[in-house]
Amino acid sequence: MTAALTLVRMRWALTWATLRKSVWQTVGYAIALVFAVGTVIGVAALAWLVGTLPPFVPPEAPGLPPVNLLGPHGVINTVVVLFGAFLTLAVGLFQIMLLGEGSTMSPRKFALYGIPDRELQFGLLLSGLTGIPAITGVLSLLCWSLAYRAMGPAVVVTAVVAAPLAVVTMMSVSKMLLSLSTTLVTSRRGQGVFYIIVVLLFVGVMQVPNILVNSGVAEGLDVAGIALIAAAVAWTPFGAAFQLPYDALLGDWPALLARVAILAVAWMLCFMVCTWCLRRERLVAGKSSEAVKAKGIGAFGWMPDSPSGAVSARLLTYLRRDPRQLMMFIMPVFFIIIFSLQAHGESGMVWQSLIWAGWIFAIAESNGLAYDGRGFTMQVIAGVSGFTDRIGRVRVYAAIIVAYELLMFVAVAIITGDWTRPGGLLFGATFAAVGIGMGLSGLGLAEITSCVLMYPVASMDKPFSSPQGRMVAQGFFPLAYLIGSFVAMLPTGIVTIVMIAVFPIEFGMIYWLLIPVALANGAGALALGSWLGGKLLDARMLSVVRTLDSFASLQQ
């Protein structure tokens, strides 16, 4: 127990030290606290509101039974269990994706101290439970017990007891998923593939409600059927804690005890898996992963024979091996899927995905030097000018943007059927041109922001890790790029407005004039951004190197 409490104290000592070291960290922490307090207050308010609802409401149509709102297996019961289960899984995925293996409280850091595996694992679990997210979760669920106040004190007390049980389950599942992912996936290629799968899963899961609602599937769902699903989920560790108050309401104490036993068994299993992972680490520690080979010089053989060509070749080679910048290629596909489901026959709804895709294409490049890491020092050592670097990068990203937009154009033309309609392709080409313009102007802006608005990113070796100081900056700096991209396309927007205002009737026939306008807008913004970015990089070159050095220390 001593070791466990020491680990908890150590976690907070490290947190305070980080806050003292960095103003940004303190700001980020304060914002996180505000969000946490807001979450608790919001849940409490919602619980109070739910507690005022009647247990049954009259049916929409005569002859139908009343709708069970607050009763067992009613609407609230079903929603709470399903949402709770979803939250438990999402927290595990979120932990892997965004929080990752805590750089400071990793089990590997304690390998030298001879702490028994169970004590170490228990201590790490305890230290996780004392963090802001866990405390927020417990307080929120405690406040949720207010929703049951009309059901009697036994139900409220059960809900209060169930709150920490639910959070312990979430933490246990998260730790288990994290331990498994870091222990079993050891090769570099394996980590990359695993990261891709997790990202796809996470984005897919987050989009499921959107897809269900917009596709109309949600409207056709059978409420009774969902209640059955919830009842089944309530017998799994993911939903059991959220069903406990209703067991108390029914006086079904054997079921309540059975669910508590399920939770306890789940915790034990997660704990055993985690300690197994610790033992396995000792078995295979130091084993070198299979070396990755690549014949020839690849892109270095056909890119322009110049320093900027070398920059392009290096960047392209890295993009193929870097799972962190994958979102650039995934999100446009999701845009097409979601807008297709929302379109209900309106092709313009689907074509707009080309514009949104163009908007987000260069988000990663807006912090491109941070993704390069300390390897950028090679360019500084060689005396490469800022403009040469910018041109090298723009060459690659501009080609990707144009090629991807053209691919999307073909895909959407087929999905919407516009390739068969007269004027359909011209209609789509206009969206494609605006999308390309958006992408190029965003890229031009990214060549500026990557020199001045840098924030730490996970290292390529540990794409799941979360370097200190990332959260706050990552929340705000990309906004500058996102908002700035729209500003950079203002000329196109102004021309569009003018055309509509001056030729309101003819606009339907002359809209295609926006094609050259958008392309010229994008090219102009790109040229200006590259030139200015080159100047900035020349002026800030050494400052950028120092910043990258500090980011590297955060990644350890």
Next chain:
Amino acid sequence: MSLDNMQGNVGFSQPDDTSQPTMSQSPLPPQPVPPNPSAAVSIRGLYKRFDDKIAVNGLSLDIPVGSFYGLVGPNGAGKTTTLNMVTGLLTPDAGLTLILGHDVWRDVNTAKRMIGVMPQPDQIFDRLTGMQLLVYSGMLCGMPRAESIARANDLLAAFDLTQAANTMVADYSAGMTKKICLASAMIHSPRILVLDEPFESVDPVSSANLKDILIEYAKTGGTVIISSHVMALVERMCTHVAVVNNGQVCAAGTVDEVAAGEDLEDRFLQLVGGRHEAAHLSWLDGGAEGSDGLNGPTDAGVVR
């Protein structure tokens, strides 16, 4: 050169012996010595401060062309900071640096192309293969692709890395990584090589191979500047040495001059000081705090 040559003598000339101050005159202040444009590297009054710490305190030094120059000093002496300022990787607060007569900070990119700086293992793009990394280095320095490829093949053969040419550098051992870093610094055939702790974490076999290559390079008239705190290595390889401590040069000259008949390491310790009697720690007898050390974990094994 006398061992009493402190830094001030490199940066400042001694007052003329014949012009002895009279009772009514104050002694002439030392005159600054102009930098030496014929030296490989000529440093005058280099100064750098980080918050409250003065890392380099008016350092002055001349490194002759064709020398194998060792820059030695204890940890925190200012060696790396000095080299970073000399090679254009850190802006000095004051001072002047000439590289083959060229002012580094007047046109830093031109100066960088004259020198080859060996990057640290974490300062390279290690997701490239060894061959790709060398071709990349060559092309970055403005070399044509064909020439870069040819030289890369030569370097891989010279460094015994041909078998690993198509392997990602991230999968190299520490010694292989150091070799590829050195090769990337040499590909554009600079006249001055700057290596910061090149043999740190390198096994003896790889170290010996690296040394042979550097000695071969120096024989062609190139100047090699290495920083190290391993005196035995410096004594074996270098022709000249400068002892740096607290951001200043304590002594500089040929190895024999600085050693003055003693072991170089002993002389180094005399110059930098800091030695004290071995600490006597009464608990350092294998006993853990509060237990006999055999009955399981105790507080001594726990992170404090």
